[in-house]
Amino acid sequence: MPMLRHRHNSQDDDDPLTKALAPPPDETPEQRDLRLQAEREAQLRSEAIDEEINRQRLAEKKEHDCIRILLLGQSESGKSTTLKNFQLFTSPKAFKSERATWRAVVQLNVVRSIHLILDAMEDVKQGHAPPNHDAATGQPIPPVRYPTLTVEHMKLRMRLLPLQRVEELLLRRLSHAGSATFEPNHLVSLEEDQPLQRKEFAVHSSSQWINAFGRLLSAARASFEKESEIDFTDPNDPGVILNACSEDMTKLWHDPIIQQLLRLMRIRLEDMAGFFLDSIDRVTSLHYIPTDDDILRARLKTIGVSEHRFNLNAGNVVSHDWRVFDVGGARSLRAAWAPYFDNMNAIIFLAPISCFDQVLLEDPNVNRLEDSILLWKSVISSPLLKDSEIILFLNKIDILKAKLAAGIQFGQYVISYGNRPNDVEHASNYLKKKFGALHKQYSLKPREFHCHLTTITDVKSTQRILNHVKDMVIRKNLKDSSLV
Structure with missing residues (x-):
């Protein structure tokens, strides 16, 4: 036994790692305390680094798993009001404050x-x-x-x-x-x-x-x-x-x-x-x-991108982090849209159909309804959005109804409407079919046409529509994740 113990000690003495980690042979008690304190601090730093790496990994996973919705449409189409509806729907206390x-x-x-x-x-x-x-x-x-x-x-x-x-x-x-x-x-x-x-x-x-x-x-x-x-x-x-x-x-x-x-x-x-x-x-x-x-x-125009984050439960299945983005709709701001197209789960496109008798402020030669149609074509034909759900809100149906009731002739501004009845039911159905036909023609792959006639300032009806949008997006997200 003495010979075995002697041989083991000899091997330890020759090991460079053991020599490097061994305390100095002439170490004083004070030096030993300082060395142990430094080792504890180094261990804490190492654990903090590991914790930060894990936190970043979880954040990246959370970022990847969150559901993103982008609001698109021309200026004054109702995007900011839709965002406010999301806030009221998901964070009523914060909205009240x-x-x-x-x-x-x-x-x-x-x-x-x-x-x-x-x-x-x-x-x-x-x-x-x-x-x-x-x-x-x-x-x-x-x-x-x-x-x-x-x-x-x-x-x-x-x-x-x-x-x-x-x-x-x-x-x-x-x-x-x-x-x-x-x-x-x-x-x-x-x-x-x-x-x-x-x-x-x-x-x-x-x-x-x-x-x-x-x-x-x-x-x-x-x-x-x-x-x-x-x-x-x-x-x-x-x-x-x-x-x-x-x-x-x-x-x-x-x-x-x-x-x-x-x-x-x-x-x-x-x-x-x-x-x-x-x-x-x-x-x-x-x-x-x-x-x-x-x-x-209330109306206050904003420049830039507004973002609202919230958490929603998908019944008893899973909880999701949601992000809703509102980008500026003025012509000069539309170049900033493309970077937000990537990794979007859904697009809510707002077309204010009450604007059939108005022109763009930026270009008086362009009818606002025509501008919405051109925007719609560019969105549904975008390769970046070919896998995204696109929901169309034909918005401001209440104002359209009031205008037609006041005697403003829809067919005077939309020539292809012809002599159809000048009422909100026929005019809105006509536009719904037109937008639907463009959706079918210009989508890069077959997808369902989701369209709602909306008055975004009407809280109750909008909440029902947003709840439907929420369920639809969650179902698609679960399907894409192979959970259903």
């Missing part, structure tokens, strides 16, 4: 609608000639004579001039929400000056204006969803001025001569996003807080 912030947006919508009326009155005062042709069809318009505005109308206009200051305050607040100082890149003019058309402003999605604007309202506020947390009597609050002007705004909007003027100028404010003039008394009250419907109807 944003109400005080959206109060400023609703106020801005009211002011801008009133200013469009005041601008129309100024055009009449300056003697500007009515348009002599229809921009959407190019057809001549019979000569019209504008009604004469009275002295009372001009006095009313003068009393509402303080709203210009309110608009400036609201725009400045919203633009400041992304930064501590005024940054023009967060407040971008999207359109050129045109008669009877004010520039529309937008906040950049990267400014995270909702959270920042909420903090701006009160630095000490932990939450801003309760009425008691807003100083409704603050003289610097635009709501105070709006409340003082409420009666005059209502009088202006309901004035029969003003209504006649708007009709002759073909200005349909009630068809525009962010229309609240039928609710002036309510939305200009001192203690006004937006409802869910108000937030869905």
Whole structure:
């Protein structure tokens, strides 16, 4: 036995690894403590690295497994409203917490609608000639004579001039929400000056204006969803001025001569996003807080890509992380769409069919319905989207119904419609068949045509549709994963 032990020790002495790991022969107790401490720290660093590697691996798997939905469509097609519906559907508490912030947006919508009326009155005062042709069809318009505005109308206009200051305050607040100082890149003019058309402003999605604007309202506020947390009597609050002007705004909007003027100028404010003039008394009250419907109807153009993340359970099967992306629909922003086509589970394409009698702001020679059809063809024929589910929302069906009921002839703008009945049922079915035929013709591989007639501002009906979309996407995802 002594000989075996001696031979083993001799081998250990010759092993270079053993020599490297062995403590120094003359190591003091203090040195030993330091060495052991260093070894423990090295072990902790190694474990932290391993943990980070595992975390990244799980994150990559989670990223790969998440369900992605992309919202596409021209500007003002309803993409942002659809995104807000997803937020209301999946995160109602968070949606509620944003109400005080959206109060400023609703106020801005009211002011801008009133200013469009005041601008129309100024055009009449300056003697500007009515348009002599229809921009959407190019057809001549019979000569019209504008009604004469009275002295009372001009006095009313003068009393509402303080709203210009309110608009400036609201725009400045919203633009400041992304930064501590005024940054023009967060407040971008999207359109050129045109008669009877004010520039529309937008906040950049990267400014995270909702959270920042909420903090701006009160630095000490932990939450801003309760009425008691807003100083409704603050003289610097635009709501105070709006409340003082409420009666005059209502009088202006309901004035029969003003209504006649708007009709002759073909200005349909009630068809525009962010229309609240039928609710002036309510939305200009001192203690006004937006409802869910108000937030869905509120209009604030954003530039860039907005993303909403949430988690949904697929019954008793599996839980999924979802991401919904809203990309800008203006012509100048469409080049940014392609990078988001890759790895999308589903596309929700919104075509506002109420816009059959309107032209693009960016190009008055292009009808908006025609633009949606061209966009639809390009999306369904994209090789990157050949495996994605594409759901078509023929949106703003309520506005289409109102326009046709008002006597606007669908066949005058859509020549191929011919002499079919001028009602919403026949017009919407005609468009559904047209979009369906294009889907069949231009899809690179056979796939089912999913189409819904929608009013995205209608919460209940939209929630039912989104629930159907959710189930459809989950079924396809499970099928692709070979789980069903």
